[in-house]
Amino acid sequence: MFRLLPLLLLWIWTASALLRVPLRRNPTIRTQMRAEGLLDQFLKDNQPDTFNRRYAQCFPPGTQSLRLGRSSEKIYNFMDAQYYGEIRLGTPEQNFSVIFDTGSSDLWVPSSYCVSQACAFHRHFKAFKSSSFHHDGRTFGIHYGSGHLLGVMGKDTLRIGNLTVLNQEFGESVYEPGSTFVTAKFDGVLGLAYPSLAEIIGKPVFDNMLAQKILDEPIFSFYLSRSKSKSVPEGQLLLGGTDESLYSGPINWVPVTIKGYWQIRMDSVSVQGVSSLCRRGCEAIVDTGTSLIAGPPREILRLHQLIGATPTHFGDFVVDCARLSSLPHVTFVLGEVEYTLTSEHYIRKETFSSRELCFTGFMAAEMFSADGPLWILGDVFLTQYYTIFDKGQDRVGFARAKHAVEESQFDQ
Missing domain, CATH: 2.40.70.10 (Acid Proteases)
Structure with a gap:
């Protein structure tokens, strides 16, 4: 005893x-x-x-x-x-x-x-x-x-x-x-x-x-979900560590390049396996304060052309909802690890006056750091990947979030 x-x-x-x-x-x-x-x-x-x-x-x-x-x-x-x-x-x-x-x-x-x-x-x-x-x-x-x-x-x-x-x-x-x-x-x-x-x-x-030494580890982590299931939390911020029950597989760590934003180096962005964006590498910030993925206007325009999306006068882009199942995958490479988003992940559906519109989760943003234009990895990305912010070693970790896509996301 x-x-x-x-x-x-x-x-x-x-x-x-x-x-x-x-x-x-x-x-x-x-x-x-x-x-x-x-x-x-x-x-x-x-x-x-x-x-x-x-x-x-x-x-x-x-x-x-x-x-x-x-x-x-x-x-x-x-x-x-x-x-x-x-x-x-x-x-x-x-x-x-x-x-x-x-x-x-x-x-x-x-x-x-x-x-x-x-x-x-x-x-x-x-x-x-x-x-x-x-x-x-x-x-x-x-x-x-x-x-x-x-x-x-x-x-x-x-x-x-x-x-x-x-x-x-x-x-x-x-x-x-x-x-x-x-x-x-x-x-x-x-x-x-x-x-x-x-x-x-x-x-x-x-x-x-x-x-003030009130945390055991200099770490906080985010689990964000788009699932409507009552058994899955909408989101959690964990201060002082991580929860292995919320992610699967290994954690891929990427070092912070500039200590302002949580800024990291992104290797490339590809559409349907073809690396056509961020070809020589680029800087990105991991941002829980936006639901979108944003990038330099020229790159985002090219991305939407490859997807087949049409711009609106509000600055966002739409696709024909009937084409959702045929839209290409978009892959972000961080620390030599591929993070792939399907159309279920990056398309959001909204209804106005009984009309259904399908918006992409990508948006142009003019943001710069000392190393050039910045991409923003917002919630469109973070809902799929459990994200860990480590201030002790100045790095960001990613792992596949459990229950990230438990049902179709086209009704979001």
């Missing part, structure tokens, strides 16, 4: 070392706006320069990210984000729904002092109700290409599941102009990228967890 006690204690300690954060899947902002007939006007109003001309006078003079001609694709990540989870801030706790986003590094939620229409539809942080809140005094601005946040900084206790992070720096948004965040289902964003990507000065959440 006494021999079993140490083993029992070890099991209890190990079981508590991995925190599971349930994620739920909602329609993207793009899908909602398209269904409501608002997408066309939204895209016109939120062109970066149009947005900046309209709202620049509302921000402090000299705000760098609002200068004309400067653009970013971050907003499209949030426009196409699907997976959200819950966090709590303050004492007593205040609940918020956030995107756990590997494509950014900041934590922000709406403030109770927010004056924008968007804040009326979301939960607000009430600093005056938290006994553990510390006012910072600094202001911040985050530019998302077609949207901009302005706010004040503070520190408070952050809780995710049963983990407690003390003195976490975060932003309270007080001004969110435009319509981007009005439609958003999330209250805020919790960034999981490297500190160099942060707009807000201070340690990002995961780095704070490591500094």
Whole structure:
């Protein structure tokens, strides 16, 4: 009996070392706006320069990210984000729904002092109700290409599941102009990228967890699913390790090339076995903040030509739904391992006014790093592959997700 006690204690300690954060899947902002007939006007109003001309006078003079001609694709990540989870801030706790986003590094939620229409539809942080809140005094601005946040900084206790992070720096948004965040289902964003990507000065959440030694391993991992089966979770974020029951086969590790985004080297992209894109290798970021796979416009146009897709005036592409079974496979090669997506994986079906449309999961994006144009591997890719982010060794791991395609995805 006494021999079993140490083993029992070890099991209890190990079981508590991995925190599971349930994620739920909602329609993207793009899908909602398209269904409501608002997408066309939204895209016109939120062109970066149009947005900046309209709202620049509302921000402090000299705000760098609002200068004309400067653009970013971050907003499209949030426009196409699907997976959200819950966090709590303050004492007593205040609940918020956030995107756990590997494509950014900041934590922000709406403030109770927010004056924008968007804040009326979301939960607000009430600093005056938290006994553990510390006012910072600094202001911040985050530019998302077609949207901009302005706010004040503070520190408070952050809780995710049963983990407690003390003195976490975060932003309270007080001004969110435009319509981007009005439609958003999330209250805020919790960034999981490297500190160099942060707009807000201070340690990002995961780095704070490591500094406060509340995790056993410097690892977090994502399981995302498109299955409608009740026995399969919509998604999970695991902090401090992995869950072998959620993936099959070996883990393929790919080193991070630049510590900002979770940026890796991609060997090539092929359509139906013919390597015609990213021929000499290219850079890609692994981004849980977007549902799509994005790439340089010329490459994405060529990809759609090979698929036989037709562009829409909204910037996305459609195919004839009757052709789905004959569409080619698209293969991404990472670390000399092939990751193949069938049409079931990269086509999403949407219904408008009783008409069924089949959209591809690929989109053009002008993003660059020091090594050239960037591809974005979003949820179209990540729903098929369990993904592990290792900050201890600066690498990203991929393994085949279990139950990733349990039923046809054409109704998504």
